[in-house]
Amino acid sequence: MLLKENSHGDQFPVGMQVLAIDANFVCLKYLVTVLQQCRYKVTATTDAEEALQILRNKNEEFDIVITDVVREDIDGFKLLQIISLEMDIPVVMVSANDDVSNIMRSIKHGARDYLLKPVRLQEMMNIWQHVIRKNLDNPEKSSITKEIIDQKISTLKRTRNQSTKEEDESTKEEGETNTHPDIASSSRKKSRMTWTQELHEKFLDAIQELGNEEAVPNTILKIMNVPGLTRENVASHLQKYRNILKKQKATMNQQKNREPNLNRNSTNMHGCHTAYQSTSAVPSNFHPVNLVPNSEELASSKQLYQYYMQSRQYPMEQGMHNHVYGNPPSTPLPTENYLPVPDLKLLKFPSVFPGIKVVDGCLGISSGPSNTPPFSPSIPDVCYIPSTQMLGDNASTQIDAISQHGLAAWPPQDFGPGQHAVKNFVNEPGDTNCERKNIDLPDYMQDPNLTDLKGKGKAKAVQYFPEHPHMESGFHQYRNSFTDDELTMMVKEFNDDDPPKL
Amino acid sequence: MLGLGVDRLRADMNRLLALLFHQGVLDEQFLQLQQLQDESSPNFVSEVVNIYFHESEKLLRNLRGLLMDKEFSDYKKIGIHLNQFMGSSSSIGAKRVRNVCVAFRAASEQNNRAGCLRALELLEHEYCYLKNKLHELFHIEQQRVLAAGVRYPMQH
Numbered sequence: 001m002l003l004k005e006n007s008h009g010d011q012f013p014v015g016m017q018v019l020a021i022d023a024n025f026v027c028l029k030y031l032v033t034v035l036q037q038c039r040y041k042v043t044a045t046t047d048a049e050e051a052l053q054i055l056r057n058k059n060e061e062f063d064i065v066i067t068d069v070v071r072e073d074i075d076g077f078k079l080l081q082i083i084s085l086e087m088d089i090p091v092v093m094v095s096a097n098d099d100v101s102n103i104m105r106s107i108k109h110g111a112r113d114y115l116l117k118p119v120r121l122q123e124m125m126n127i128w129q130h131v132i133r134k135n136l137d138n139p140e141k142s143s144i145t146k147e148i149i150d151q152k153i154s155t156l157k158r159t160r161n162q163s164t165k166e167e168d169e170s171t172k173e174e175g176e177t178n179t180h181p182d183i184a185s186s187s188r189k190k191s192r193m194t195w196t197q198e199l200h201e202k203f204l205d206a207i208q209e210l211g212n213e214e215a216v217p218n219t220i221l222k223i224m225n226v227p228g229l230t231r232e233n234v235a236s237h238l239q240k241y242r243n244i245l246k247k248q249k250a251t252m253n254q255q256k257n258r259e260p261n262l263n264r265n266s267t268n269m270h271g272c273h274t275a276y277q278s279t280s281a282v283p284s285n286f287h288p289v290n291l292v293p294n295s296e297e298l299a300s301s302k303q304l305y306q307y308y309m310q311s312r313q314y315p316m317e318q319g320m321h322n323h324v325y326g327n328p329p330s331t332p333l334p335t336e337n338y339l340p341v342p343d344l345k346l347l348k349f350p351s352v353f354p355g356i357k358v359v360d361g362c363l364g365i366s367s368g369p370s371n372t373p374p375f376s377p378s379i380p381d382v383c384y385i386p387s388t389q390m391l392g393d394n395a396s397t398q399i400d401a402i403s404q405h406g407l408a409a410w411p412p413q414d415f416g417p418g419q420h421a422v423k424n425f426v427n428e429p430g431d432t433n434c435e436r437k438n439i440d441l442p443d444y445m446q447d448p449n450l451t452d453l454k455g456k457g458k459a460k461a462v463q464y465f466p467e468h469p470h471m472e473s474g475f476h477q478y479r480n481s482f483t484d485d486e487l488t489m490m491v492k493e494f495n496d497d498d499p500p501k502l
Numbered sequence: 503m504l505g506l507g508v509d510r511l512r513a514d515m516n517r518l519l520a521l522l523f524h525q526g527v528l529d530e531q532f533l534q535l536q537q538l539q540d541e542s543s544p545n546f547v548s549e550v551v552n553i554y555f556h557e558s559e560k561l562l563r564n565l566r567g568l569l570m571d572k573e574f575s576d577y578k579k580i581g582i583h584l585n586q587f588m589g590s591s592s593s594i595g596a597k598r599v600r601n602v603c604v605a606f607r608a609a610s611e612q613n614n615r616a617g618c619l620r621a622l623e624l625l626e627h628e629y630c631y632l633k634n635k636l637h638e639l640f641h642i643e644q645q646r647v648l649a650a651g652v653r654y655p656m657q658h
Contacts, residue, residue, distance in 0.1 A: 022589075023586065024557065024586050024589045024590050024593075025553055025557055025590075026550060026553050026554045026557055026589075026590035026593055026594065027589045027590055027593045029549070029550055029553060030535070030538075030550060030593045030594070031593075033538050033543070033546065034538065037538060068589065069585075070581075070582055070585040070586070071582075072582060095585070095589070096585055096588035096589035096592055096600075097585055097588070117588070117589045117592045117593055118531045118534070118592045118593045118595070120534070121534070121538075
């Protein structure tokens with residue numbers, strides 16, 4: 001059995017160790033009570049820092065972490081990132097925020113589930129499945145992925161190891177392993193450092209920011225600014241990343257040169273191998289998207305010319321990649337597979353919502369109009385006008401200062417001096433009209449400016465879909481983490497996802 | 503005689519609850535909360551709700567403070583507060599308060615300060631109404647418990 005029988009006994013979900021984190025004390029109290037009803041063993045805190053402390057001290061003990069998303073110190077995303085980086089515990093997010101972008105971001109960060117507040121007893125009864133799934137997933141996932149990738153680019157792996165040894169950069173394989181002694185010693189957890197999507201994105205951002213020359217592990221590490229990440233981790237990741245890019249580029253060039261050759265299968269395999277060996281050194285003019293290969297590779301001036309054509313017209317390169325590596329399901333290009341590979345679809349995850357841009361601010365609420373959730377369903381509820389009748393007799397006795405203000409100011413015809421200033425500042429024409437016409441709707445909902453804005457926001461959101469940048473398109477898979485070999489896939493997707501224009 | 507009083511009080515409670523449900527002040531989450539109350543935690547609902555009152559008043563003060571500031575621009579912070587408010591309101595089933603929070607958040611996301619202020623006033627009003635009604639409910643509940651001769655250790 002994959003389950004830890006020693007800690008759970010026979011009645012597994014009962015006594016499962018849960019760490020509940022919620023900055024909101026009301027929610028936390030409720031959550032804890034619900035979890036206790038499920039007969040889990042609950043540890044609860046409102047403080048994310050404290051939660052991390054608890055996890056680091058005895059992370060062996062927790063089966064699952066339930067955390068809220070929006071908080072002021074360390075938000076749920078960061079917490080999720082740290083937990084997936086340092087320890088291998090499934091995390092379930094709980095939030096009142098139902099923004100699609102937030103949910104997407106959680107999934108990308110590797111959350112096992114995203115539940116909306118208020119959480120239900122029934123939902124909590126079921127969370128143990130994430131514990132089981134995690135235990136089932138880990139061996140399975142790695143073996144399947146490994147198998148596929150091994151078949152696909154078996155040459156890459158061998159040559160990469162060779163080149164790693166040749167490099168005088170101090171990037172040993174040990175750099176991959178997590179340096180925390182308590183984590184390294186644990187048999188349950190991954191011995192390897194996990195590069196999450198988010199981490200990889202940060203890594204790419206850092207490289208882009210630095211440019212070709214400056215991209216050295218130390219500065220990347222500084223820019224990424226991720227706690228727990230070591231220079232060795234970055235160095236090794238960088239090297240692998242570069243090697244994979246080089247490899248791709250080389251294969252692509254080879255393939256391009258051999259385009260007229262009918263026996264594509266064999267030449268391609270051959271091409272992979274030779275090209276790779278010739279590019280064992282890291283090129284100085286490295287770039288994450290348009291990698292400039294070593295000059296040795298460009299044997300003839302014709303090739304050089306071809307290369308420049310390619311790099312200038314990026315879409316052409318996309319086409320090339322598709323030729324070499326097989327196609328994502330949607331591409332209109334011919335779908336020959338040149339390598340004896342299993343279906344690539346196995347590794348591809350549907351790229352739903354390709355236009356959703358994940359805002360990298362740490363807060364869940366984004367200010368961009370494209371992320372605004374439609375809030376119309378709530379309007380009828382909001383339009384309720386309280387009558388003094390409803391308030392009852394003893395209502396007035398309990399109204400405090402705040403409430404009196406609130407009551408006096410409703411319906412909002414006069415806003416007091418502070419608000420007048422605001423009104424002038426915001427300058428809403430037709431505001432008063434709206435108020436007169438339909439007084440029970442709060443007029444900020446009727447403001448023509450506002451609706452106009454919302455309309456624009458929608459239009460923007462629609463427009464946004466086709467023009468999402470290349471850089472993001474590589475990360476649409478629902479994957480939380482990847483091994484080094486998966487990195488290859490990632491880099492490839494990165495190039496494959498864009499619509500090819502030949 | 504005592505039994506009659508209990509019945510009357512129970513009927514009062516149900517009537518009040520029905521009214522609050524009808525008005526959309528509360529939703530079924532409040533019943534969920536009541537179901538979690540058992541012998542091991544006989545005052546669970548009033549405990550949670552009292553924490554909710556405490557937290558909410560803090561949040562309302564913060565929100566008002568933020569919005570009243572002349573050089574105010576921290577819509578992000580407003581968003582955080584509102585998210586908290588939404589979370590706790592939905593946890594106790596305060597449906598209408600939560601809905602106002604949603605509208606408030608929409609206004610804050612559009613940096614619409616006038617809209618925020620109006621939403622804040624509505625929010626304060628809804629909160630007060632909820633608070634009064636829940637206090638009334640707990641008061642009847644307390645009387646009912648006393649009338650039934652069952653004494654749970656009361657916190658408040």
